[in-house]
Amino acid sequence: MPSKKLTIVNGRRVLVDAKQRIRQDSDRQYNQHRQSTKSNYLSFYHSSQWQHIRRQALLRDNHICQRCGLEATLVDHIIPSEDAWDGRLDLDNLESLCKDCHYWKTKRETIKRKKGQHRYMQINIIAGYPGSGKSTYVRDHVGQHDLVYDYDALMAALTGLPLHVHNIDAHDYVSLIYELIMRKLKAEQTFDNVWIIMTYPDKRLDSLLVSRDLHHYMLSTSKDVCIQRLINDKRNIQQLTKVFNKIDELKSIGKFENFKII
Structure with a gap:
């Protein structure tokens, strides 16, 4: 026998199929309230x-x-x-x-x-050289009600490839997730903290989330230490040289000036 549930229909209690959705009186009241208080909003539809x-x-x-x-x-x-x-x-x-x-x-x-x-949501942007320990820093500070955006981790999750191995075909999908997250954060305060791990500053992010509590941090790990870590991890240093140089260039022209060194 199919499972049943007790619900209210037109002010009377009745048994209906457990999977059936019934329009409640509260739904009608909600719609009436929207009609009277948000007429311009509803007229758009x-x-x-x-x-x-x-x-x-x-x-x-x-x-x-x-x-x-x-x-x-x-x-x-x-x-x-x-x-x-x-x-x-x-x-x-x-x-x-x-x-x-x-x-x-x-x-x-x-x-x-x-x-x-x-909730008072704080958005933390974590930057630094490759190998500076950005992901480790976030793991050490993330809380139960936090959100983490990590490009490398998402790439690995979507492709099944080892961490830090990028698939150019999957790049657009990872970027799409990033764009969607940023737009959701503009509209919601679902989390206590949001951690965004990035290599370069993103002015679009700062503009989009200007109404949020944004904090910019850059890890102080030196370039030499980072390079040695990458060598130990058998990462391709030659490929990452451009990234190091780009970060140094952006630092020299003040693109990281609003980042607090930690």
Whole structure:
């Protein structure tokens, strides 16, 4: 016998299939509240601009839900339009979803938004020469409710290759994850700390997250020590020479001037 659950339908308690979603009275109240307080926001979703970009997204995704692979009937903002109004017509910020996946995504966003109200998120940008110990420093300081972006670790996870071995074909995918994370961080305060490990300063990041609590750090490990570590790890020093020189050049023209040496 299929499992059942007790729920409220039109003010009465009834038993329904456990997997069935019922529109609650609270949902109606929520929508009525939005209608009265966010009429301009809601009117956008009836505009010809939205209908046009919505059709484009569905065609691009072949009417397939980008979460589960079933038929998509909705188009959703990856970064909620309420949080990033300027990106409401950005096709890259849209994904086609089925009703169930849209429901659970919205529910997760609501929970995260409520959590974020009680968190003061600090974003830490960690730079340094190759071999300076950036990943080790972050591992020693990361907390339970933190997020870490590490290009090398993501590359290894996506390709199955050893750490520090790069696949040029996978670069765009790793970069896409980076861009999405940055846009999500602009809209949410889900974490206590965010750790971004990078080689060169990224002015786009500073501009995008200007409203966040940004801290820039550069490890003080000397170039000679880094090179010796890389030799011990059997890394290709010749390939990394360009990276060392580029960092030295950026330091000489003040591109790291807002980084605190640690």
